[in-house]
Amino acid sequence: MGLNEMTERVGVEFLHEWLLEFARVVKANKDLLTSLDAAVGDADHGINMDRGMTAVLANQEANPPGDPAGLLKQTGVTLVSSVGGASGPLYGTFFLRMATAAAEHADGLDAAAFAQALRAGIGGVVQRGKAEPGDKTMYDALAPAAQALEDALAAGAPLTDALQQAAKAADQGRDGTTGMRARKGRASYLGERSVGHQDPGATSAALLIASAAASATKIIH
Incomplete structure (x- = not known):
């Protein structure tokens, strides 16, 4: 099941499209x-x-998972094992935590459940990286995206529109990292010299959310 305009359920089709776009x-x-x-x-x-x-895409093609949790778990495990530096554990944990949240939704997640899974993934990033708002990390893009998604859904917006709002919030969070002094990761070693540089993790995180928004629109329309 993909993302249907009537039910707005996030299933394997949508998740695959999201990862393909990302x-x-x-x-x-x-x-x-x-x-x-x-x-x-x-x-x-x-x-x-x-x-x-x-x-991630190669593993999906070779061993296509049959349910959302399986696809998310496969993605997380692949990223942990194939991405160097801090990005592998952080992105891997994000998808693994999403997989845990999606475990009870084999037939697809509704909009609220998808938002909860996204929030769980971000919680994994926080636990793994010990990031807080303003630390100049991927969290500064992900956290406002999750909040915007939840707020839009609470106001009655369809998931496609809510994800567009989330993508805008992620972009704003990404842009905001430029003026921050890094307090986590290798960038923190630079001290004040880290100010004036856009955070690469926040940049890729904004791409992740933008990819979800683009994929939802594609699947529905």
Whole structure:
């Protein structure tokens, strides 16, 4: 089951499309992500994420999961094992926690359950990376995205529109990292010199949310 306009249930079809789109935009922005990381980190974020998402799609093709939790778990395990640096454990944990939240929804998640799964994934990122708001990390894009999604759904917006709002919030959170001083990760070693640089993790996280919004629109329309 994909994302149906009547039921708005997130199933394997939608999740596969989301990951396919995320892999595409990561590849398209690989050099950007790497250049952003060169300013504050190891200059490998784009390369690592591209390698990881390529592996995710290859594993899906070779062993296609039959339910949302299985697909999310496979994605998380693949990212942990194939992405270097901090990104692998963080993104891997994100999808593994989403998988746990989706375990009771073999036939697909409704909008509220998807929002809860996304929030669970972000909780995993926080636990793994010990990130807080303003630390200049991927959390600064993910947290406002989750809040915007939940607020839009609570106001009665369909999931497609709610995800568009989430993507806008993620972009704003990403942009906000430029003026922050890094307090986590390798960028924190730079101190004040980290100010003025957009965070690469927040940038890829914003791409993740934008990919979900684009994929929902594609599946429905």
